[in-house]
Amino acid sequence: MAFLSAHFVAIVFYVLAVLAVAGGVGVITFKNPVHSALSLLGTFLMVAGLFVLRHAEFLGAVQLLVYAGGIMVLFLFVIMLVNVRRLSPDAAFLSRRAPLAVLSGVVFGALIAFGVLAGSLGHPGGGATALQMVQGHVMGNTEAVGWTLYRHFLVPFEIVSVVLLVAMIGAIIFGRKDAGLEGRGGRMEP
Amino acid sequence: MNPTMIPIPSAWILYLSAVLFVIGAIGVLLRRNGISIFLALELMLNSANLAFASFAFRFAGASATAAHALNGQIFIFFIIAVAAAEAAVGLALFIAMYRRKETIDVDRFNILRW
Amino acid sequence: MSLSQFIPFLPEIFLAVAGFAILLAGISLGKRGARGLSLLSLGSLAVTAILIWVVGRPVEGAHTILGGMLFVDTFAVYFKLLTMTASGIVLLMSAGYLERSDYSPGEFDALILFATLGMMIMASGANLVSLYVGLELMALSQYVLVGYFKLELKSNEGAVKYFVLGALSSGVLVYGISLLYGALGTLDLGAIRAALTASDTVNWTLNLGIILVGFGMLFKVAAVPFHVWTPDAYEGAPTPVTAFISVGPKAAAFAMFLRLFLGAFHPELAQWRIVMWIAAAATVIYGNIAALTQDNVKRMLAYSSIAHAGYALIGIVAGTAMGLWSVMVYMLIYTFMNLGAFGFVIMLETRGYAGERVGDYAGLAKRHPGAAAGMLIFMLSLAGIPPTAGFMGKLYVFSSAVQAGYIWLVVIAVVMSAVSLYYYFRIVVEMYLKDGDEDEPAPLVRDRWLDAMIGLCVFVTLFLGVYPAPVVGLAQSGVHALGLG
Numbered sequence: 001m002a003f004l005s006a007h008f009v010a011i012v013f014y015v016l017a018v019l020a021v022a023g024g025v026g027v028i029t030f031k032n033p034v035h036s037a038l039s040l041l042g043t044f045l046m047v048a049g050l051f052v053l054r055h056a057e058f059l060g061a062v063q064l065l066v067y068a069g070g071i072m073v074l075f076l077f078v079i080m081l082v083n084v085r086r087l088s089p090d091a092a093f094l095s096r097r098a099p100l101a102v103l104s105g106v107v108f109g110a111l112i113a114f115g116v117l118a119g120s121l122g123h124p125g126g127g128a129t130a131l132q133m134v135q136g137h138v139m140g141n142t143e144a145v146g147w148t149l150y151r152h153f154l155v156p157f158e159i160v161s162v163v164l165l166v167a168m169i170g171a172i173i174f175g176r177k178d179a180g181l182e183g184r185g186g187r188m189e190p
Numbered sequence: 191m192n193p194t195m196i197p198i199p200s201a202w203i204l205y206l207s208a209v210l211f212v213i214g215a216i217g218v219l220l221r222r223n224g225i226s227i228f229l230a231l232e233l234m235l236n237s238a239n240l241a242f243a244s245f246a247f248r249f250a251g252a253s254a255t256a257a258h259a260l261n262g263q264i265f266i267f268f269i270i271a272v273a274a275a276e277a278a279v280g281l282a283l284f285i286a287m288y289r290r291k292e293t294i295d296v297d298r299f300n301i302l303r304w
Numbered sequence: 305m306s307l308s309q310f311i312p313f314l315p316e317i318f319l320a321v322a323g324f325a326i327l328l329a330g331i332s333l334g335k336r337g338a339r340g341l342s343l344l345s346l347g348s349l350a351v352t353a354i355l356i357w358v359v360g361r362p363v364e365g366a367h368t369i370l371g372g373m374l375f376v377d378t379f380a381v382y383f384k385l386l387t388m389t390a391s392g393i394v395l396l397m398s399a400g401y402l403e404r405s406d407y408s409p410g411e412f413d414a415l416i417l418f419a420t421l422g423m424m425i426m427a428s429g430a431n432l433v434s435l436y437v438g439l440e441l442m443a444l445s446q447y448v449l450v451g452y453f454k455l456e457l458k459s460n461e462g463a464v465k466y467f468v469l470g471a472l473s474s475g476v477l478v479y480g481i482s483l484l485y486g487a488l489g490t491l492d493l494g495a496i497r498a499a500l501t502a503s504d505t506v507n508w509t510l511n512l513g514i515i516l517v518g519f520g521m522l523f524k525v526a527a528v529p530f531h532v533w534t535p536d537a538y539e540g541a542p543t544p545v546t547a548f549i550s551v552g553p554k555a556a557a558f559a560m561f562l563r564l565f566l567g568a569f570h571p572e573l574a575q576w577r578i579v580m581w582i583a584a585a586a587t588v589i590y591g592n593i594a595a596l597t598q599d600n601v602k603r604m605l606a607y608s609s610i611a612h613a614g615y616a617l618i619g620i621v622a623g624t625a626m627g628l629w630s631v632m633v634y635m636l637i638y639t640f641m642n643l644g645a646f647g648f649v650i651m652l653e654t655r656g657y658a659g660e661r662v663g664d665y666a667g668l669a670k671r672h673p674g675a676a677a678g679m680l681i682f683m684l685s686l687a688g689i690p691p692t693a694g695f696m697g698k699l700y701v702f703s704s705a706v707q708a709g710y711i712w713l714v715v716i717a718v719v720m721s722a723v724s725l726y727y728y729f730r731i732v733v734e735m736y737l738k739d740g741d742e743d744e745p746a747p748l749v750r751d752r753w754l755d756a757m758i759g760l761c762v763f764v765t766l767f768l769g770v771y772p773a774p775v776v777g778l779a780q781s782g783v784h785a786l787g788l789g
Binding site for chain 1: 202203206208209210211212213214215216217219220221223225226228229230232233236239240243244246247249250251256257259260261263264266267268270271272273274275276277278279281282283284285286288
Binding site for chain 2: 440
């Protein structure tokens with residue numbers, strides 16, 4: 001019991017980490033995109049848990065709401081819409097570039113591992129109150145993120161609203177069916 | 191966090207993020223189905239988020255860097271927002287493609303030479 | 305944060321509101337309003353430019369605004385005005401094209417304006433967060449614009465490929481930024497530079513972060529080996545969009561590239577220079593060689609724009625003050641000559657894909673001597689022949705590299721410029737020496753706005769070829785903003 005309480009965080013971390021990697025492997029190995037998407041959903045949930053472990057409670061919640069709740073539903077919707085069973089009749093779900101992909105991935109992974117290993121990562125966190133501070137008072141992570149976001153990062157925040165507007169325009173342009181365009185093939189007239 | 195608990199070394203969470211990043215990158219290059227490629231892309235973005243969260247936590251621990259600790263979490267916020275926007279555009283694009291060609295296999299997009 | 309702090313941000317606010325208004329106006333006007341909407345969009349760009357002149361200019365003692373999110377300096381103003389000019393020209397060029405197509409102009413013009421807003425943020429971002437968000441705003445607008453003719457398979461395919469690879473590159477960019485943040489603990493460009501100047505140890509997390517950010521930027525400027533999307537996106541996109549993405553976003557990406565690599569990461573020059581050297585050499589060689597075999601003019605110009613990104617990268621490799629301003633000048637010259645060349649492709653595109661094959665230019669000089677002469681000037685300039693601006697641009701970039709001691713890189717670039725003569729002159733030969741199909745000569749689009757814009761590009765290309773001093777002076781005043789020299 002003493003072992004469990006002393007290593008609680010570590011045990012939670014390893015469980016989350018293993019499940020996250022398993023989910024990630026599932027994303028790229030499942031043939032059926034529905035399975036891939038559900039696998040990714042699992043990884044998202046694990047990453048949300050890791051956010052909480054790293055004292056990013058607000059982002060953990062956003063991860064659940066936006067990623068798991070919003071983006072994944074969108075994905076599943078589209079997968080259902082495009083009828084996956086007819087996507088790859090020849091059952092070849094891997095690209096012709098497969099060997100190249102694995103090779104470059106491994107090289108890249110080695111580089112990152114080397115970079116992280118050689119970097120100075122000695123000091124582990126000694127407390128996370130800085131992530132909950134608002135003007136010198138310990139409040140909570142949500143307050144702290146909100147405070148920083150609206151005081152210091154207001155410009156990017158406003159620009160992101162335009163990004164979302166552009167995304168909306170794009171989704172409407174590509175998604176809608178124009179009765180006037182369909183018949184004529186859309187190309188310009190002489 | 192209870193001080194008697196044994197913390198996880200920051201490096202492990204970074205290794206995890208690197209592993210997820212590589213899995214995602216391999217997936218993007220490996221898969222042919224547009225939606226599966228996009229799922230792998232989301233995995234890559236999540237790995238970056240994980241790295242940011244881990245770094246932010248580490249900076250919060252040292253008084254010299256504590257002032258910048260929240261910036262890492264803010265970046266995650268923006269990555270999530272942009273990822274949502276990208277998902278909307280990307281999926282709509284795949285639907286438009288599917289309507290015309292009945293496939294979202296990128297290796298079959300062959301009017302233009304790849 | 306008091307309200308008065310927002311005054312230097314007024315141009316951006318205005319442009320965002322104008323984009324929204326044009327979106328709404330486009331919905332109510334429908335397909336008839338192409339020219340009116342273009343004029344409105346152009347007017348809002350002009351008002352934005354005036355606002356930049358009035359409130360967005362650099363002031364003594366204050367370099368950043370709004371909590372260190374944006375720079376107000378000459379460098380930012382230079383690139384803001386450059387990208388806005390490019391967008392304005394594209395808006396006028398595209399009006400007639402959209403009129404002849406079946407697609408609505410409102411969203412098109414609004415997306416161009418939103419992309420311009422993103423480019424302005426990229427030119428002035430002082431924090432990696434604002435740079436990233438500006439970059440994504442520009443990129444998302446571009447994906448939508450490339451696929452705008454959504455019933456064209458080519459347009460679709462180009463957009464899908466561009467989107468997938470673009471999203472991949474921003475994933476790499478973001479991971480690089482996370483490593484940078486982990487190594488330095490800050491996202492502020494000024495603080496990054498200060499931290500890099502202070503430390504003299506080799507930090508691999510940091511170097512890997514810089515390299516990954518560099519990969520992301522090389523993708524955005526379409527440099528080898530991250531160029532794969534370019535020919536497909538350029539060929540697939542509607543031609544005015546091709547003209548747009550080949551100049552404005554490229555200039556903005558170079559602005560961000562310079563801001564990061566010659567500004568914030570300049571103390572680490574010795575670490576990343578070799579990567580940029582290889583990328584520059586590979587880009588110049590591959591772009592020019594691949595262009596030789598293209599029969600589609602848009603595809604040929606795509607490879608040519610890859611090659612031009614390579615020439616500009618040479619200035620970054622040089623890493624000096626002259627390298628910086630020569631790239632700034634180069635981007636301006638490139639903008640005008642490339643827009644002019646694409647203007648001609650639009651002019652010839654009267655029916656379907658006519659005007660995209662090299663053969664479509666046969667005998668053009670006999671029937672339309674004026675148009676052929678204009679195209680000749682752009683081809684000369686793109687190839688870098690003396691009386692034109694293209695020559696001056698290359699001269700500055702190459703001499704900055706020679707001064708910095710990169711003779712071999714310049715030798716490669718000069719040899720490859722000679723190679724480029726072949727494919728640019730293929731079009732000239734078609735126009736002047738071949739006989740076209742006399743029975744059914746390809747007609748030209750008669751569009752006064754398009755003519756005027758091409759005329760403007762011809763004028764600037766010739767004027768800067770003989771008298772580049774004003775632009776050089778402007779660019780040189782931007783050098784101090786990045787703390788070089």
